[in-house]
Amino acid sequence: MDLFKNVIEKDLCIGCGACVGQDRLGNLKMEWNDFGFLVPKRESLSKRVDNSAIKVCPFNPSPENEVRTENELADLFLTGAPNFHPKIGKYYDTYVGYSNEFRLTSSSGGLASYIVKELLMKGIVDAVYVVKETISEKYHYEYTPIFSPNEVLSSSETKYYPVTLSNFFKELSTINGKVAVVGVACFVKAIRLFQHYNPEIKDKVAFLIGIICGGVKSSFFAEYLSAKTGIENNNYTNPQFRIKDLSSTASDYSYRCKDLKGTHHSIKMSAVGDMWGTGIFKNNACDFCDDVTTELADISLGDAWLKPYVKDGRGTNVIVTRSQIADELIKSGIASKELSVEQLTLAAFLSSQQGSFNHRHNALGYRIKKAENYDRTIPPKRHDKEKISFDFKYVQDKRMKIRMNSLLLWKKTKSAEFFDNEMSKDLTNLKRLTKIYHHCRAFKNKLLKL
Ligand SMILES: Cc1cc2nc3c(=O)[nH]c(=O)nc-3n(C[C@H](O)[C@H](O)[C@H](O)COP(=O)(O)OP(=O)(O)OC[C@H]3O[C@@H](n4cnc5c(N)ncnc54)[C@H](O)[C@@H]3O)c2cc1C
Structure with a gap:
């Protein structure tokens, strides 16, 4: 090898x-x-x-x-x-x-x-x-x-x-x-x-x-978030990814950075949308x-x-x-x-850590099969045998597409407005597919309990 x-x-x-x-x-x-x-x-x-x-x-x-x-x-x-x-x-x-x-x-x-x-x-x-x-x-x-x-x-x-x-x-x-x-x-x-x-x-x-x-x-994540705070052309310093809001919940944190004059700019992560479940800017x-x-x-x-x-x-x-x-x-x-x-x-x-187990364990076998189509050999895994439903497969396909497109698009544009416009259709679709998957999962769980 x-x-x-x-x-x-x-x-x-x-x-x-x-x-x-x-x-x-x-x-x-x-x-x-x-x-x-x-x-x-x-x-x-x-x-x-x-x-x-x-x-x-x-x-x-x-x-x-x-x-x-x-x-x-x-x-x-x-x-x-x-x-x-x-x-x-x-x-x-x-x-x-x-x-x-x-x-x-x-x-x-x-x-x-x-x-x-x-x-x-x-x-x-x-x-x-x-x-x-x-x-x-x-x-x-x-x-x-x-x-x-x-x-x-x-x-x-x-x-x-x-x-x-x-x-x-x-x-x-x-x-x-x-x-x-x-x-x-x-x-x-x-x-x-x-x-x-x-x-x-x-x-x-x-x-x-x-x-x-x-x-x-990717470093594109900090570039994108800085652009969302209003700093264009990567003219930012001191990116801080987890500014707590002591009067709110643990997940309600902000991103903060400085412009070249040293002025702080920040944005609540809730205003940017889901940056984790979508796979945006994630390493393959x-x-x-x-x-x-x-x-x-x-x-x-x-x-x-x-x-x-x-x-x-x-x-x-x-x-x-x-x-x-x-x-x-x-x-x-x-x-x-x-x-x-x-x-x-x-x-x-x-x-x-349930969300991470669902994605990284349950759906891994499906992603490995897809990767093999691209002639990628994945190292041996412990969680590659789990089977997933059709609705979760659609979620996986969409996440993989969004991950790749986010990197291609930001490389090309470096504009948060353009990026948001171009990504919005896929992100909305992913939200819908995720909702369907959650409903189906809840329904199956109910049936299992009967
Ligand atoms: C890329 C990334 C993804 C994460 N995803 C999750 C998640 O999905 N679920 C979850 O429960 N927690 C996740 N975390 C962990 C979480 O954000 C906290 O880092 C962890 O809970 C420790 O918090 P703390 O308050 O004890 O750390 P602190 O006391 O704040 O100390 C942070 C420590 O992390 C180290 N550190 C900072 N950035 C990095 C980095 N990029 N790589 C390696 N070390 C670093 C610093 O050196 C420091 O020692 C993630 C962290 C990172 C870096």
């Missing part, structure tokens, strides 16, 4: 940059592609790329048996976890709550910032790779190592913006001490593969904080990921899209602990009253 032919040219690259670190010939670097994603490119077309680079790719179509799926990797790395559920993988426990210190300065309940701080304070690691604002002209955000608990606040908040870990993978062998990384599922999988194939650095990675992810967005690879809850991390953190928590605009996390050290960090935070966290039943946890 060839990294370029089988992954990048098939639009299955997520931009993690593990291949750049694995390529001992040093011929790869990350660059923006035409659709606002970071992808590896050859520095010199006449030079080779290390054959083993594809082995650490989370979308390698032919992984070796011992790392075939997340299940095999979990058996290698999460050996102590006493529980397993096919939807969320190996785990210790499930919780819900927030950090008293970080809740208001974070996107959900501030658990990610809390864990980063604890790892550094307790000396469990010497550095944590987090996503921080950068002064680079090329990016708004970048993975950066932080070394002190005082730096934690600078990394808080969710950035729906492409980032890459290529520098981390390149630097890892030269780093002194132990490190932790905060990352979404495919990035965490790439780190596990990298540890597996580079046993000499395996123990350097002492902890992984998993961010539960519904899909990675995300449609072929069945790891909804970042199964290979020590701890997984997401939004508590669940009553009663969703009603609280201050934000609340759902939490899955998967290693003993992670479970102890949560328990000690509860005991010291730094965390307002309690156990959550597995059923309640599952329902907090």
Whole structure:
């Protein structure tokens, strides 16, 4: 299998940059592609790329048996976890709550910032790779190592913006001490593969904080939202994707950025329409990921899209602990009253991510069949056998079309008004099809209960 032919040219690259670190010939670097994603490119077309680079790719179509799926990797790395559920993988426990210190300065309940701080304070690691604002002209955000608990606040908040870990993978062998990384599922999988194939650095990675992810967005997402706030021609800085409204619900957040004079502009996400269920500006690879809850991390953190928590605009996390050290960090935070966290039943946890399970597990087999028509080989999956109804197939077709068209259209126009006009017919159709699917599902569920 060839990294370029089988992954990048098939639009299955997520931009993690593990291949750049694995390529001992040093011929790869990350660059923006035409659709606002970071992808590896050859520095010199006449030079080779290390054959083993594809082995650490989370979308390698032919992984070796011992790392075939997340299940095999979990058996290698999460050996102590006493529980397993096919939807969320190996785990210790499930919780819900927030950090008293970080809740208001974070996107959900501030658990990610809390864990980063604890790892550094307790000396469990010497550095944590987090996503921080950068002064680079090329990016708004970048993975950066932080070394002190005082730096934690600078990394808080969710950035729906492409980032890459290529520098981390390149630097890892030269780093002194132990490190932790905060990352979404495919990035965490790439780190596990990298540890597996580079046993000499395996123990350097002492902890992984998993961010539960519904899909990675192109940089077009920030460009579009900035245009919606009234800033044209990409003349924006400081994109902030999750400005809370403390007097409203958790999902009623805003996007905010600055113009070149430093004036803030913002827009409520509810005024922009559904940016998640539609697949707008999403990376194609995300449609072929069945790891909804970042199964290979020590701890997984997401939004508590669940009553009663969703009603609280201050934000609340759902939490899955998967290693003993992670479970102890949560328990000690509860005991010291730094965390307002309690156990959550597995059923309640599952329902907090129901939409993602429906799309990423139930409908995956259908999307894989479609992808095979385009000569794409998808890596082995655990959730590719589920069958879906005709009405849900129509929803899938429409989502795939909208995802692709949103990228093609924004590349061409960069005008929010034109984009909205051109997309509106498909988005309205998707809304109708989704309504029909929901009605049919409710009717079938009623029949099943009779
Ligand atoms: C692309 C993306 C999609 C998501 N989709 C979902 C979803 O569908 N369902 C759900 O429940 N939750 C989702 N989340 C997670 C959610 O938005 C919060 O990040 C999570 O609940 C942690 O919140 P917190 O308050 O504990 O984090 P904070 O305390 O605010 O800290 C945020 C942490 O996330 C890290 N971070 C920020 N941006 C990124 C990034 N792009 N990649 C990797 N790390 C990053 C920062 O380094 C920081 O450590 C998504 C997050 C991202 C980045």
